[in-house]
Amino acid sequence: MVKLSVKDVYVAKGQNLKVVSKEEKQTVYHSKKLNLWYGEHHALKDIDLEMKENEVTAIIGPSGCGKSTYIKTLNRMVELVPSVCTQGEILYRERNILDNKYQVEELRTKVGMVFQKPNPFPKSIYDNIAYGPRIHGIKNKKVLDEIVEKSLRGAAIWDEVKDRLNQNAYGLSGGQQQRICIARCLAIEPDVILMDEPTSALDPISTLKVEELVQELKENFSIIIVTHNMQQAARISDKTAFFLNGEVIEYEATNHIFSTPTDKRTEDYISGRFG
C-alpha cells in the first residue's frame, strides 16, 4: 500500500490554492452583517466575523446564544430547519455561500462537520469512512483503501481499529465513535472542519484525545469549534468569539479574551457569573 501522509496532500492542495506563506494567512470565512430568523425569532444579529486558515477559532457562549446556529449556517445545514430566513453575506474563500446559486453539496464537500453526538452510520467502520468519497464518485477499491487508512491515521484511531474495519461502528466506545466521525470527515479532505460541541457527549479521557487531535489537525485544516466548555476553548483555540443573545460580544485572540476581556459581559461569563 502506498503511504500517503496528510502533509503531502496539503502541499498538493496548496498548489491549487496558490501557495501562501504562513505569515500572511488567508481568510477562509468572512461573515458580513449576518442576520438569521427562525420564523419570528431573531437568532443571529449582525454577525461580523473573519476566520483565518490553519487556525482554531472557538465560539463560546451560554446555551441559546446562537453559537450552534452560527456554525450550522457556515455549511448551510441550518436550512434543514423549516422557516429559516437569512440576510447578509458569508464569504467562504471570497464567494458568498448564501447566494442561491452556490451549490450546498459543493460547499459541504469542502467544509466538513463533526456533530455534538457521535453519529456514525450503522455500517462497518470501513463503509463509514468510505461513504464520502463514494457518494462523490470515487469507486476504485485501491484508492478507497488508501483514503480509509489515511483518514483513520489522521484521526489517530488507525491502531485501535485496523484489525476490525469490517465491524459495525456501533460496537465502538463513544470516544472512538467520535474519532471515527472525524476520520469520516477527513476522508474527503475538507478545507475547513466545523465542530459543533464535539466533546459534550464524551468522558474526560476521550475529550482529551479529541482535543489533542484538534491541535494536530490545525496544521493542515482550518477549524471552527463551538464549545460550552470555556477551559476547552482556552486550551485549544487561537481565537475566541463570545456570543450572547445572537450577537458577537467580543472576538479576540484567545489568550487576550481569557486574560483581559474588554467587555464586562465577557468577563462575567468567563468568570462563571452566569451561563
Add this chain to the structure above:
Amino acid sequence: MVKYVDHVQVVKRMNGRLVVNKMFKIVFLLATLFALAALGVLVYRMFDQGWGYLSADFITNFASRFPEKAGIKAALIGSMWLMVVVAPISLLLGVGTAIYLEEYAKQNRLNDFIRMNISNLAGVPSIVFGLLGLTIFVRSLALGKSVLAAGLTMSLLILPVIIVAAQEAIRAVPKELREASYGMGATKWQTILKVVLPSAVPGILTGSILALSRAVGETAPLVVLGIPVIVHFLPNGILSEFTALPMQIFDWAKRPQEEFQYVAAAGILVLMTFLVILNSIAVFIRNKFQNRY
C-alpha cells in the same frame, strides 16, 4: 386543631378497598385470559377436525366433488402466485409513498389530504376493494379473473398498511444520521438511498410481511372478483385464472356434506401454516436486524 381526616376510619375502610382491588384484578385477568382461551379453543378445533384429512395427497390433489379425494394444490400454488404479484407492487408503491411523505412532502393542504386519505383508506372494508377491483381490473381493463386482477386489488388493499409501516421505519432513523450525510455534501436522494433506506429496511420488511400475510388470508375481495373455486390446473402466468387458499376453504365450508367440514379444517391448517411461516420470517428479520441507534 380540628382534624378532618379520621385515620381510624380510613384504616378500617382500607381493608374493604383492598379486597375490591383484588377482586377486580382477578376480573381483569379473566377478561385477558378469555382472549387466550378463544385462541386455544380455535386452534384445538382446527387440529381436531382437520388433522385426519391432512395428508400428502391433500397437498398434491386438485379440488374434487368427493371429500376424500379433495386436495388443495391449485389453491396453494394460486396463493403463492398472488404473493408474487402483490409483494413487488405493494412494496414499491408503499415505500415510495412513505419516502415522499416523510422526506419530501411539505406542510400543505395537498399533502395533508394525502395523509388523511391514507388513514381513511385503511378503514375501508375489504369487500369494497373487491367492488373496485371488479369494476376497474376485471371489467374495464378486461384482466378477467386473473392472478394480476386479484393481485392489483390486494395490493391496493394492503397499501395503507405498508405505507404506515414504512413511514414509522423511516421516521425511526435518527436525524443525526441524515445530518452526517448532508454534512459530507451528499444530496437528498443519496442520503435517502444510502443512509435512510438501509437503516429502515428491517422495519419496512417486518411490516410488509405482516401486511402480505393479511393479503394471503383475505377472502371477501376474491369472492367479489368472482375467483373460481373448482380449478383443475395451475396458473401458467399472471394473466391465468387461478384460485386461492381462502376461496377454496370458503367453498368447502359452505358445502352441506359433513365431510367437507373436515376438508375445510384441513385447508385452514394449511393456510395457518403458510401464515405462521410468513410471520416467523417477519419476527426473525425484526430480531436479527434490529438497529441499535
Add this chain to the structure above:
Amino acid sequence: MVMKQPAEKLSVQELIAQSRSKRSKKVVEKIMPILLFITALISVLTTFGIVFTLIFETIEFFTKVSVIDFLFGTEWLPFSGKEPMYGILPLILGTLKVTFIAVLVAVPLGIAAAIFLSEYASDRTRRLIKPVLEVLAGIPTIVYGFFALTFVTPVLQEIIPGLKIFNALSPGIVVGIMILPMIASLSEDAMTSVPNAMREGALALGSTKLEVAIKIVLPAALSGILASVVLAVSRAIGETMIVSLAGGATPKFDFNVTDSIQTMTAYIVQVSTGDAGYGTTIYYSIYSVGFTLFLFTLLMNLLAHFISKRFREEY
C-alpha cells in the same frame, strides 16, 4: 476509472472534481421527488376510484329502483322473480344486530384486558400476552367464520334451544372476539401513554391500583379508548366472511337475534357467488349496498379521527 498518475500525487478533492458527474446527479435529484409523488397519488386515485365506481353504478341502480323504496323499504327480496323488493333497512338492521352483539362482547372484555395489561400485569406477563393478541388479530376472517359455524353455533344451540343454524348471535360473538385485540391493544396504548407521575400522585395518597385505574387512568385515556371502540365498530360493520358463513341469507326487519339474518356484506357475497348476470338490477344492487356500507364505515373512521384529534390530551 483510468488513472494515469500514481494515486499519491492526487488529492481526494481533485479526484472528486474529476469524477463529478454533476448533470446526472442533478437530473436524479429533480426526478425522484416527482416519481415518489406519483406513487403517493396512487393511494388518492384508489379512493377516487372507489368513490366514483360506487357512485356511478349506484346511479345506474337508481334508474331501475326508486331511491325512496331503497332507503325506506323494509323488505329486501331481490330474488323474488315477479316482484323484487329493494328496501335496504333489513340489511342495515342485520349488520347492526351483529355489530351490537360484537360490541357487547368486545368492549368490556377489551377494556378490561387493556387495564390488566397496562396497570396490573408485570413486564413478563405483558410480553407473554401481547403476542397472543397479535396472533388473534392476524387470524383470517374465513377461519373465524368457520369457527362460528362449526363450533360456536352448536355450543350455543345446547344453551338456547330455539337457536337456528344461521343466526345473529353466533357471528356477533365471533366478530366480537375478532375485534377484541384491536380494542385491547389500542386502549392499552392510550393508557400506557398516561404519564406515570399522575399514577404516582394518586398512589402516594393511598389509592389502590383499582382506584388509580378507574379514577385517574381511564378518564385521562378516554379519547384514545373511545377512538379504538369506534374503529372496532367500523371493522365489525365491514366484516364479511364470518357473517356470510354463520349469519344466513334471509334479511329480516326485526330485532330477533336467534333467527337467520343477512348483513350488507353477506348480501354482496351471496350475489357474487351466485350467477346474477352483468347489467341486471341485482348486479347493480351490490354497488348500492356497497356504497351504503362505505358511507357507514367512512362516518365511523371520520368520527374516530375527530375524537382522537379533538380530545387529544396534552400531558
